[in-house]
Amino acid sequence: MSLFLASFGFGLVTAAVLAIAAVGFTMQFAVTDVLNLAFGAVMIASAFVAYALNQAGVNVWIGLLAAAAAGAAGSVLLNQGIYTPFQRRGSAPITMVIVSLGMTLIIEFGLQAIVGGTNVSYTMSQGPTVRAGGLVLTAVQFVIIGLAIVVMAAVHGLLRYTKLGKAMRATSANRSLARNCGIRTGRIVTVTWAITGALCGIAGTVFAINNGSFGATSADLFLVVILAAVFLGGPGSAYGAMLGAVIIGLATEISAAYITPSYKDVIAFAILLIMMVLRPGGLLGAAVS
Amino acid sequence: MTSAQLYYLLNLLIYAGIDIIACLGLSQQFGVAGVTNFGFIIFQAAGAYTAAILSLPNDSANGGFQSYLAGWNLPFPVPWIGAAIVGGLVALPFTFVVGRRLRGDFAAVGLLVTAVMFNLLVTNYRPFLNGAAGLSLVPAPLQGEYDPSGAGYQWAYAAIALVLAAGAYLLVRRVTESPYGRSLRAMRDNDLVADSLGKNLLAQRTSVLVLGGALAGLSGGILVGYITTWAPGAWGYAETIVLFAAVIIGGAGSHRGAVLGAILVPVGFEEATRYIPSTFGPPGFVDDLQWVAIGLLVVIFLWFRPQGVLPERRRIIGATAVPSNTPNEDVVSLAGPLHASRGAATAGSALPAADPAPRATASPAAADGGAVLRTVDLARDFGGVHAVAGVSIEVHRGTLTGLIGPNGAGKSTLLGMLAGTIPVTSGQVIYQGRDVTGLPAYRRARLGLVRTFQLASEFKRLTVMENLLSAVPSHRGDSLAGALRGRRCWRRDEEAAIARARVLLERFGLSSYADTYGGDLSGGQRRLTEIMRVLMTEPAMLLLDEPMAGVHPRLARQIGAQLLDLCAEGMTILMVEHELAIMDEFCDPVIMMAEGTVLATGTMTDLRARAEVVEAYLVG
Numbered sequence: 001m002s003l004f005l006a007s008f009g010f011g012l013v014t015a016a017v018l019a020i021a022a023v024g025f026t027m028q029f030a031v032t033d034v035l036n037l038a039f040g041a042v043m044i045a046s047a048f049v050a051y052a053l054n055q056a057g058v059n060v061w062i063g064l065l066a067a068a069a070a071g072a073a074g075s076v077l078l079n080q081g082i083y084t085p086f087q088r089r090g091s092a093p094i095t096m097v098i099v100s101l102g103m104t105l106i107i108e109f110g111l112q113a114i115v116g117g118t119n120v121s122y123t124m125s126q127g128p129t130v131r132a133g134g135l136v137l138t139a140v141q142f143v144i145i146g147l148a149i150v151v152m153a154a155v156h157g158l159l160r161y162t163k164l165g166k167a168m169r170a171t172s173a174n175r176s177l178a179r180n181c182g183i184r185t186g187r188i189v190t191v192t193w194a195i196t197g198a199l200c201g202i203a204g205t206v207f208a209i210n211n212g213s214f215g216a217t218s219a220d221l222f223l224v225v226i227l228a229a230v231f232l233g234g235p236g237s238a239y240g241a242m243l244g245a246v247i248i249g250l251a252t253e254i255s256a257a258y259i260t261p262s263y264k265d266v267i268a269f270a271i272l273l274i275m276m277v278l279r280p281g282g283l284l285g286a287a288v289s
Numbered sequence: 290m291t292s293a294q295l296y297y298l299l300n301l302l303i304y305a306g307i308d309i310i311a312c313l314g315l316s317q318q319f320g321v322a323g324v325t326n327f328g329f330i331i332f333q334a335a336g337a338y339t340a341a342i343l344s345l346p347n348d349s350a351n352g353g354f355q356s357y358l359a360g361w362n363l364p365f366p367v368p369w370i371g372a373a374i375v376g377g378l379v380a381l382p383f384t385f386v387v388g389r390r391l392r393g394d395f396a397a398v399g400l401l402v403t404a405v406m407f408n409l410l411v412t413n414y415r416p417f418l419n420g421a422a423g424l425s426l427v428p429a430p431l432q433g434e435y436d437p438s439g440a441g442y443q444w445a446y447a448a449i450a451l452v453l454a455a456g457a458y459l460l461v462r463r464v465t466e467s468p469y470g471r472s473l474r475a476m477r478d479n480d481l482v483a484d485s486l487g488k489n490l491l492a493q494r495t496s497v498l499v500l501g502g503a504l505a506g507l508s509g510g511i512l513v514g515y516i517t518t519w520a521p522g523a524w525g526y527a528e529t530i531v532l533f534a535a536v537i538i539g540g541a542g543s544h545r546g547a548v549l550g551a552i553l554v555p556v557g558f559e560e561a562t563r564y565i566p567s568t569f570g571p572p573g574f575v576d577d578l579q580w581v582a583i584g585l586l587v588v589i590f591l592w593f594r595p596q597g598v599l600p601e602r603r604r605i606i607g608a609t610a611v612p613s614n615t616p617n618e619d620v621v622s623l624a625g626p627l628h629a630s631r632g633a634a635t636a637g638s639a640l641p642a643a644d645p646a647p648r649a650t651a652s653p654a655a656a657d658g659g660a661v662l663r664t665v666d667l668a669r670d671f672g673g674v675h676a677v678a679g680v681s682i683e684v685h686r687g688t689l690t691g692l693i694g695p696n697g698a699g700k701s702t703l704l705g706m707l708a709g710t711i712p713v714t715s716g717q718v719i720y721q722g723r724d725v726t727g728l729p730a731y732r733r734a735r736l737g738l739v740r741t742f743q744l745a746s747e748f749k750r751l752t753v754m755e756n757l758l759s760a761v762p763s764h765r766g767d768s769l770a771g772a773l774r775g776r777r778c779w780r781r782d783e784e785a786a787i788a789r790a791r792v793l794l795e796r797f798g799l800s801s802y803a804d805t806y807g808g809d810l811s812g813g814q815r816r817l818t819e820i821m822r823v824l825m826t827e828p829a830m831l832l833l834d835e836p837m838a839g840v841h842p843r844l845a846r847q848i849g850a851q852l853l854d855l856c857a858e859g860m861t862i863l864m865v866e867h868e869l870a871i872m873d874e875f876c877d878p879v880i881m882m883a884e885g886t887v888l889a890t891g892t893m894t895d896l897r898a899r900a901e902v903v904e905a906y907l908v909g
Contacts, residue, residue: 035394037401082588091591093394094325098537099591101327101530105584113570113577220526224405227398235395262413269406276399277385280392 007257008250009135015249016148017206021222022229022241023155024199028075030172030236031192033093034083037100040223041107042078042197043204044216046071048111050205051120060124064205071201072194078103079193112216119213144206151199152242158195159238168192172236221265225252228272234282243283247271292440299443301556303515306450307508308551310457312535313544314504317461319533320542320601321470322497323477325393327529328383328400329505331407334524335379336372336506337513338411338418341427343368344514351426355419365430369510376506380498384491404526412521423520430514450511454548457504462544464500466604468758468766468779471751473497474542475759478748478807485710485742486760486826487734496769527580531555534587540597549599554586605804606754606787660719661686661830661861662707662738667716668885669702676702678885679716684830684863689856691876691893692865698882700865701743704832707863708740709733720830735762737829741836743865747815747822749808753799756807756818757790758783760825786825793821796851812839820848824855831855833864837871849875869893 025039049070050063058066086099127139137145159165170178171188179185207222208214229248233240248268256264275282311333318324342359344367350360363371386399412421429437436442464470476483476493484490513519531554539550562579569575590597660683669677677699684690692700705711707718709730718726720738728736748756764786765771766779794800797817802810807818820836833852837845849871852862866872872879873893881888881902889895889902896902 035398037398086592093392094397095591095595097394097397098325098533099588101533102584102587102591105527105530105580106588109577109580109584113574113581116571117573117577221405221409224402227402231395231398260413263409266406266409266413269402269409272402273386273399273406276395280395 003257004254005134006136007254009137009141010257011250011253012135012145013137013141013210013249014253015246016145017203017210018225018229018249019148019242019245020151020199020206021203021226022233022245023152023238024196024203025226026230026233026236026241027155027168027192027199027238028196029230030238031168032079032083032087032189033175034079034087034096034100035093035235036078036083037097037223038078038103038107039200039226040219041104041111042071042074042200043207043222044214044219045074045107045111045204046201047204047208047214048115048216049201050208051122054122054124060122060205060209063122064202067201067205068198069201071199071204072197075193075197075200076190079190084189108216108220115216117215119215119218121213122209124209140209144210147202147206151202155199155238164188164191224272225265225268228268231272231275231280231282237282240282295440296443299440299447301560302447303443303450303511305552305556306447306454307512307515308532308535308555309454309548310504310508310511311532312539312547312551312555313454313457313461314501314508315532316536316539316541316544316547316550317465317504318497318501319536320540320547321465321477322473322493323393323480324494324497325397326383326400326498326501327397327526327533328404328407329501329532330524330526330529331404332376332379332502332505333509333512334407334411334519335502336376336509337519337524338424338509339375339506340368340372340510341424341513341519342418343371344428344430345424345426346428355422355424356416357419357424358417362428365514368430369507369514372510372513373503373507376509377499377503379506380502381495383498383502384495401526401529404529408521408525421521423518423522424513425518425520427513427517427519429517446515450515453507453511457507458544458548461500461504463775464769464772465542465544467772467776468761468764468783469768469772471604471755471759472767474751474755475748477542478750479746481710482742482746482748483759484730485708485734485740486822487731487739487762489731500769530587531583534583534590536597537587537595538590538597540599540601542601543597543599546597546599546601550597553598554583558582558586601750603752603804603806604755606752606758659685661721662863663719664703664707665717665719667703667706667713667718669699669706669711669714675885677706680882680885680887682880682887682890684861686861687856687859688878689852689862689864689876691872691879692863692882693867693869693872693879694882694888697884699885700882701834703882704740704834704863704865708738708832710740734826737827738832739823739826739828739830740832741819741823741834743834743838747807747810747818749806751807752804753794753807753810753814753818754787754790754803756822757793757825758786760822761786761789762826790821790825793824797821813841813844816840817844817848828860830861831863833862835865835867837866837868845871846874 021039021043025036028034028036028039046067050060050067053063053066054060082099082103083096086096130137130139130142132142159169167178167183167188170181170183171185175185204219207219211218225248229244230241231244232247233242233244248271251271252264252268255267315326315329318326318329342357343361343363345357345360346362347360348356383400383403386396386403411418414420418424465473472483472488473493476488476490480490535550535554536547538554539548540546559579562575565575662684664680664682667677667680668675680703692703694700702711706713709725709728713726717724720733720736725733725736725738748759751759761767764779765782771779791800794803799814799817802814807815810818816836816839823831837848840848845868852864853875856862864876877892878890879893879896880890881896889899
């Protein structure tokens with residue numbers, strides 16, 4: 001199998017993990033206007049919930065569901081307990097970002113104080129090697145890609161065809177107008193945190209599965225890759241985040257194969273910075289003047 | 290005191306000096322200028338690496354176990370000077386991120402990403418700065434002449450660190466307390482408005498990045514000379530949060546707060562936890578809790594005391610003003626006293642004192658058929674919406690021209706394009722016979738074409754007096770160079786400006802509010818402050834966006850009368866207003882817009898007689 005196809009396959013897997021996370025992050029931002037930098041911390045905390053169950057003998061894919069629930073609960077709690085009170089006070093977006101960084105430290109290192117500083121792995125089988133369309137990946141990697149496709153389809157269905165999705169888009173476009181139109185924006189925001197929190201939990205677990213081993217601070221770097229995908233697609237745009245995830249996933253893995261793996265994340269960051277300077281609205285967003 | 294205790298104490302003093310310098314740099318950026326630099330630690334790292342490779346011998350020394358650039362073995366204090374210079378230079382590319390019209394939180398994320406990226410690059414590329422292992426065996430300053438482990442040397446090192454910290458304190462105070470510092474704070478409170486008043490945001494942000502970067506670089510140089518080693522692990526992005534915690538807890542924008550924060554957080558807090566026995570909990574447990582506590586401190590302080598322990602102090606300038614209890618209702622005419630003060634203020638310049646609108650020289654305007662401002666097919670699209678679609682208007686000298694139209698007619702967009710705050714899609718703006726279409730807002734403001742905003746736009750954490758002073762054009766203290774040269778350089782300009790501001794405050798009946806924060810004013814007082822502030826720019830032409838919105842009708846009439854007086858003195862005003870009664874009374878001619886185009890121009894009486902105008906207003 002050629003180097004290109006191999007790296008393309010890995011790129012798809014990375015893109016799949018990234019897409020789930022990036023869509024969650026960008027929807028959080030769209031509806032609540034918080035750049036929640038604690039997203040990575042919640043991801044890993046959820047992955048550890050799955051790990052605890054896994055250690056108790058539960059299958060990791062059932063653990064994934066528990067992680068989704070934990071991510072949803074944690075995110076709703078984070079919003080209700082911290083972000084909403086600050087926003088009610090009229091805190092500036094930049095204050096919210098600093099608060100979310102503070103929360104990152106609290107969650108990550110609080111977790112590390114509990115689970116310790118060494119990396120852990122799930123007990124699971126990678127499954128047989130599967131060949132499909134010239135790609136050679138493990139069954140688990142195919143499951144991750146499949147899972148991402150299902151999640152993306154579900155998000156698309158939610159945003160396009162449900163009343164809830166419509167209300168979320170309305171809240172995102174103009175919260176006070178949406179409220180005046182009879183949309184219970186407080187509830188929409190909470191539901192959004194629950195949904196995106198579930199995505200965050202799923203993303204954390206598949207990230208941990210895909211990484212092989214993980215620790216409390218493993219998502220630090222990945223958070224920046226998520227930001228790259230989000231900003232590439234246009235902050236707040238779910239479809240943009242999907243596109244950004246595919247581009248960043250492929251770009252990092254293919255460059256890792258052809259240049260050197262040490263710099264694969266640097267590629268993602270460079271793309272992010274170039275986008276911020278040239279087109280801060282992202283590929284699918286309006287060019288912000 | 291045992292010698293171990295003495296060494297420990299000196300160690301604390303040295304760290305205090307280093308952290309104070311770094312926190313002062315960050316406070317200048319974040320607290321004073323509002324630039325949230327999440328990449329701040331890079332500047333310290335750059336300074337530390339620079340000092341290291343300037344003082345280290347060639348990398349073949351010590352058996353060649355580490356590889357790095359330079360290795361010039363330069364004597365003290367060259368490495369420290371180099372550290373400060375490189376710290377400042379490294380800041381320059383960052384301007385691309387913060388100088389753009391990027392949301393503050395987006396720019397902050399961009400800087401955070403840059404910090405992570407630099408750390409990755411340095412970690413992975415070994416030939417540059419020895420990769421993840423970092424540099425070690427960095428020579429301490431003057432270690433050939435003195436013994437770095439001696440108590441005398443340690444005393445001297447601590448003394449030098451603290452003297453440099455004191456120097457940094459005086460430097461940032463000199464900048465912040467100058468008119469330039471006031472402009473930085475104005476930018477922090479509302480950058481769009483600062484831009485419209487003639488502040489060059491890019492230059493201002495660059496200068497604070499470079500100044501803060503140089504201080505951070507210096508702190509890195511002092512640090513590496515003391516600990517003699519420097520590696521990527523020492524400057525993770527989280528270290529920036531420690532410094533942010535220090536600045537927020539101490540009091541962002543307050544220099545004494547930065548000093549206190551440096552002593553409380555990086556020095557005091559981290560040292561205090563050292564006394565928790567390491568046998569407490571599993572390995573790394575105490576370190577983890579320390580990070581949790583830093584996070585908690587940031588969140589708790591932002592909630593309970595966002596201004597910090599030692600808040601930025603209020604600058605009292607106007608308290609000694611002429612005692613005046615003139616209520617707003619008694620505002621009469623601006624013409625007399627204001628005119629006199631303008632003459633006085635411009636007497637020092639080359640322009641004749643009698644000219645009421647100093648920069649509106651007659652000749653270019655005359656060359657343009659008497660139009661001070663003219664547009665040619667001006668258009669602006671937002672996505673697919675033609676907000677303004679081919680507008681050609683002329684505004685003549687000395688007129689109070691009205692601009693009316695239903696909501697969504699494109700009035701505010703047009704005003705924004707005239708002022709340069711909204712980019713033009715196509716067409717031209719000709720001001721005093723000169724094509725200014727490509728000029729940014731601050732350059733147009735400096736030519737005397739200044740706007741106000743529809744929404745209240747006071748600088749919230751500047752007093753009313755400071756709001757006024759912030760608008761003074763070509764103030765000698767309003768540049769980094771002027772600020773560094775000190776009060777002697779700009780005191781005269783400042784006094785003249787204060788005198789002018791007092792006259793305006795008197796006329797508008799706000800003298801007793803001179804030392805009130807802009808954010809604490811009532812709606813009507815904010816509008817008045819905005820109008821006074823724009824008059825401080827000595828404009829030739831004013832672009833007013835609903836200056837009477839939310840103002841008591843009686844006060845609105847008085848503002849209108851004052852605007853007419855200004856026009857009689859030669860000023861030109863284009864005013865957006867919804868209140869037709871105001872238009873009837875004060876504006877002539879009136880331009881009527883609808884759906885992005887000009888529907889009609891004429892006196893209000895003319896317009897009322899035209900069916901399509903009435904229809905547009907009724908339908909719209």
